[in-house]
Amino acid sequence: MLDNEREKRVAAAKLTSGVLDIDPVAVTDHVCRRLVEIVVKEQHRRGVVVAISGGIDSSVCAALSVRALGPGRVFGLLLPEKDSSSASEDLGRLLAEHLKIEYLKQDIAPTLEAIGCYRWRDEAIKTVFPDYQKDWKNKIVIGGGVDGRFNYFKLVVQAPDGARHEKRLDHKQYLQIVAATNYKQRIRKTIEYFHADRLHYSVVGTPNRLEYDQGFFVKNGDGSADVKPIAHLYKTQVYAMARHLGLPDAICKSKPTTDTYSLPQGQDEFYFALPYEKMDLSLWAHNHARSAEELANCLGVSSEQAAFIYRDIETKRRTTAFLHAKPVLVEAVSELGG
Amino acid sequence: MSDIKIQVKQYILDNFLMGGEPEKITDSVSFIEKGIIDSTGVLELVSFIQETYKFRVEDAEMVPDNLDSLEKIEKYVRGKLASAG
Numbered sequence A: 001m002l003d004n005e006r007e008k009r010v011a012a013a014k015l016t017s018g019v020l021d022i023d024p025v026a027v028t029d030h031v032c033r034r035l036v037e038i039v040v041k042e043q044h045r046r047g048v049v050v051a052i053s054g055g056i057d058s059s060v061c062a063a064l065s066v067r068a069l070g071p072g073r074v075f076g077l078l079l080p081e082k083d084s085s086s087a088s089e090d091l092g093r094l095l096a097e098h099l100k101i102e103y104l105k106q107d108i109a110p111t112l113e114a115i116g117c118y119r120w121r122d123e124a125i126k127t128v129f130p131d132y133q134k135d136w137k138n139k140i141v142i143g144g145g146v147d148g149r150f151n152y153f154k155l156v157v158q159a160p161d162g163a164r165h166e167k168r169l170d171h172k173q174y175l176q177i178v179a180a181t182n183y184k185q186r187i188r189k190t191i192e193y194f195h196a197d198r199l200h201y202s203v204v205g206t207p208n209r210l211e212y213d214q215g216f217f218v219k220n221g222d223g224s225a226d227v228k229p230i231a232h233l234y235k236t237q238v239y240a241m242a243r244h245l246g247l248p249d250a251i252c253k254s255k256p257t258t259d260t261y262s263l264p265q266g267q268d269e270f271y272f273a274l275p276y277e278k279m280d281l282s283l284w285a286h287n288h289a290r291s292a293e294e295l296a297n298c299l300g301v302s303s304e305q306a307a308f309i310y311r312d313i314e315t316k317r318r319t320t321a322f323l324h325a326k327p328v329l330v331e332a333v334s335e336l337g338g
Numbered sequence B: 001m002s003d004i005k006i007q008v009k010q011y012i013l014d015n016f017l018m019g020g021e022p023e024k025i026t027d028s029v030s031f032i033e034k035g036i037i038d039s040t041g042v043l044e045l046v047s048f049i050q051e052t053y054k055f056r057v058e059d060a061e062m063v064p065d066n067l068d069s070l071e072k073i074e075k076y077v078r079g080k081l082a083s084a085g
Helices: A004-012 A024-042 A056-069 A086-099 A109-115 A117-128 A171-199 A209-214 A235-244 A276-287 A292-299 A303-324 B003-016 B039-053 B070-084
Strands: A048-051 A074-078 A102-105 A137-143 A152-158 A164-168
Touching: A024 A056, A024 A235, A048 A056, A048 A171, A056 A074, A056 A086, A056 A235, A074 A086, A074 A171, A086 A102, A109 A117, A109 A171, A117 A152, A117 A171, A137 A171, A152 A171, A152 B039, A171 B039, A209 A235, A209 A276, A209 A303, A235 A276, A276 A292, A276 A303, A292 A303, A303 B039, B003 B039, B003 B070, B039 B070
Parallel strands: A048 A074, A074 A102
Antiparallel strands: A137 A152, A152 A164
């Protein structure tokens, strides 16, 4: 804990967005000190690899890594594919130039093509929309959750003439599309570890607290890393850190997207039930045992809806615990502490 | 036990419990609270209901009140079948 007194004060405060305020100087000092301890003293590596998506989380992780270790010990990777937005690549390049780090761009589309990512995905999409063609765009959006319904997922497709269609997915179609798109995060991670091995570096994972807590990552994909410097920071706090670290305006103002599907897709469309500012507050309130009534007043929703939000948080924690878990041994190997 | 409850119970036993612990599935037990079905399991259960009883589960009907126990499912399915005539 950075400041116990401050924590106690905040814990007793009225629930407003102010509870997420941080002292960015203190947070920067703390994270940088820990990064050096973890990477250099515990992991005995010479630097870090950071995959830069152009989003706020990886940008802040890269900037903190540069502060902690110096630009010469941070290697950036831009890993676009067919469905990534070109704006993301531009932001990634802007960040790498801004931080003065060595970086490499590798288009992973040919690898994904060869491994069947797009083919498996499109096969599942065609079972829902038989007219779907390669030049159509697609995304998955979440339903339910905050209105008391179970979560379900809809596939949205857009023909070249702009006509959009959407249908709810059954579990087989949903699982196949997600499994296929998860190739993207897993191939990226394979490349990150190639460079980490080559340079004898650690790999930085870039989830914020909301993503980490709610399991918004791919197991053995973006969930895999040696160190996760901002997993304790709410997304709102990551934006505050970006401003403190002096990152380019275009990055500080970027909206969170998944950049995984060909149609633009906000994280709140795909996974979270609410925009990140409200999810942050809801998660903080839940973590600090605030009542659903208090959350309802703060968000301007009914107490019933606030209770649904809490339930959705717990459901996601429960159903994604598997993603955090190490492989389970049938019997402990006590010599290794496992 | 009614046909609907028997069919759904057998599906849950076969699909989620791999045949084990049938005593866990009482009429009123909450599948979610007892960890019998997770969020993907709910989608699988919906597919099963749609295929078995030949009607569409609407988005607005995907609520615990319709799907989170044998007796709730039976009531929901009977209502849907009755309204379909």
